[in-house]
Amino acid sequence: MYRLLKKISFLILSIFFITLNIYAGNLDSYVYTFDTDELLVSSQKSLNVLGLYLKYYETGNEEYKTAANQTRPYILSSLKPDDSAALNVLSEYYPGNEEESINRIRILTNNYPDSVIVNAINVLLNYEVWQKSKNMEIFNEILSSIDIIEENIGENPFSIYYKSLLTWEGATLQEKENIFKNLEKAYSSYPSNRKIQELLIVQAFELSKFEDVKQLSTDYVNLSQKDERIMFLIALSYYNLDEKSESRKIVDWILQNSNKKAVLSKSYELLGDISETNSQKINYYKTAIDLDPKNAEALAKLGTTLYESNKTSTDNLAISRIYLTKALMYDPDNSDIKQTLNAIDRKLTRNNFLTTLLPLFIVISAIFYIVFKFGKEKKIDNDQSRRQPHSK
Structure with a gap:
């Protein structure tokens, strides 16, 4: 039935184009x-x-x-x-x-x-x-x-x-839903229109319709002309659907075919998200930042991953803090970054107290104790010497 409708639509469009060229x-x-x-x-x-x-x-x-x-x-x-x-x-x-x-x-x-x-x-x-x-x-x-x-x-x-x-x-969320539905109708009438298809993928992604993106991508990924930014949205949609192997395949295509640093940066960031170990995540996030130093999400993820991997090392906490502070510069309203930075600051303050202030306090206390004890013993000796009778 669907194929029959497509044939009828094609016939009508063909007649329309002929008429269009004449009149x-x-x-x-x-x-x-x-x-x-x-x-x-x-x-x-x-x-x-x-x-x-x-x-x-x-x-x-x-x-x-x-x-x-x-x-x-x-x-x-x-x-x-x-x-x-x-x-x-x-x-x-x-x-x-x-x-x-x-x-x-x-x-x-x-x-x-x-x-x-x-x-x-x-x-x-x-x-x-x-x-x-x-x-x-x-x-x-x-x-x-x-x-x-x-x-x-x-x-x-x-x-x-x-x-x-x-x-x-x-547009409001409901208005966006209506815009999306109207665009879907247009795509059903003109399924070979790549621009309509790409915009539909973008809008479906923004509405978190990841299954729709997946369905739309079936034909798109096989086109000879593809936009790597659209391919990235498709990869991200597969990731959100927990289909990580499909997501990685598309990212691999992007890495081989794109020369846009922003797209490559986001792709390496996604590889970091897909990775299982912290060391892999850290390496991918670092590559993402090398390609785009203003990638706030990659900066935040690197800082957070470093923090989660070792919450006790002062050096590690300090490095995490640097990346998270940079991320906050480009994304100042991110509450998660602020929360993690506050946690790091508390740990650094405690570590600073334990490694610097506490030993210093102990040393000063010891000095005071020695001085106090020495002074007290000297005072006792002086008192005893005063009490002894003088020889005539």
Whole structure:
């Protein structure tokens, strides 16, 4: 039954795409396949060119722009005016002039107010700015462009994806559940959309739906193009489900394929969590910190593991305290770190008393005792000498 529904959905979508190409701008189908890597291998030449320009915008690599410029003459006859205008903005971009590109695409939204591709590019470029600034004017501008897209062609993967991203951060738990369910529906309609799948994994993880992450990962881990950050969330989900061997397999893949220090640091931290012995944990946590000295969780785990491994050694307690203090610098509201630091401080105070203050007290007491006893004996001798009769 499920396979039959998928075939029917595919047939409907195929008819829709044919209709879209006849009655809409040539680039409007971008909103159904908005993964840049997928655009590069699309059978539609105009989407290839768009993908090359977007890849250039993402990376700054001139080779993508050159390839797009060389291919573009072959698709000119199939482009609508708004398609060409959108490609012009992307082709004239150069690293550092993002603001100018955004202003130019904003002008195009006035010239082509109902254009799907122009409004989609407006969403794409402005979303990066909003991520950094959280500016409400930009937020509303993005939502306005999404509304225009949906008014023209209905709800689509692109609009659902960006609405989910925009509304997730400030949403209540119940609202997040609703956003997640809506994204699930989109994924069931577009199961090959990698961006939707990745966002669904992120949201499922944040909602502690680790079983859902596991199910979603079945296809994802076999994709040729995978995001190591998503793979890490999958590994962490398996760990939370107590499937440590599966978690380790995915971490091993990350270590072999990632060059992102932050991801590698968290992966070594997870290996420390998976490890059985304190010595293994300590080594993995140290590696994690070497890769990312600001990894507060790895710092806290290393400090705590050192503390738990030997609660009596003053040197060990002092080293634990150093790591935990650093962790608190990057995570100042962590009550567990504060509690462990207080316990270490009490032990160090006691050890300091036993090793320094107590011996010093004993020595001083002994000196006082000797001085007191010597003085007392001398006083007795003097008294006895005074009592003896003087010879005439």
